[in-house]
Amino acid sequence: MPAIYDDRMEPAYAGMKADLGYDDVETYAAAGAIAPGVIVGDTTDERIVAGPGSRIRGLALHTHTIPREGGYREFDAVSVLRVRRGWAKVSAGGAVTKDAPVRCAADGTVSDGGATGVPNAVFRSGAVEVSGGKVALIELLAPFAAPAAP
Secondary structure, three states, X not given: OOOOOXXXXXXXXXXXXXXXXXXXXXXXXXOOOEOOOOEEEEOOOOOEEEOXXXXXEEEEOOOOOOOOOOOEOOXXXXXXXXXXXXXXXXXXXXXXXXXXXXXXXXXXXXXXXXXXXXXXXXXXXXXXXXXXXXXXXXXXXXXXXXXXXX
């Protein structure tokens, strides 16, 4: 079958699930503005923020009721991917290596050189150029617990 929309469609967008396989998505209240496609973490009041917070919870997914450009606002219900594959926003100027561990910046964007490692997360693609920046396919496996020191 010929590709019909190849010249008009993006291969992915930030916060998009990669496929329809088994996944685990949980919902959390936003503590502030959160863009789809960033790593999110807990706050002390059990809401989530963009970035690792006090404990990483997963990847903020795109929801069709929330504009992609504006993202989630404070108190919005944020869909968070905890298990499976999704497309994450790549840090400005950041490099991504397929099959390398995922690291995130304070704003939740990902790259090889981010300040915080995301336990049990791996890049499954290199960076892909889309309108609005770059995205990379990541695979998550909860729980997000850092391994104990040997």
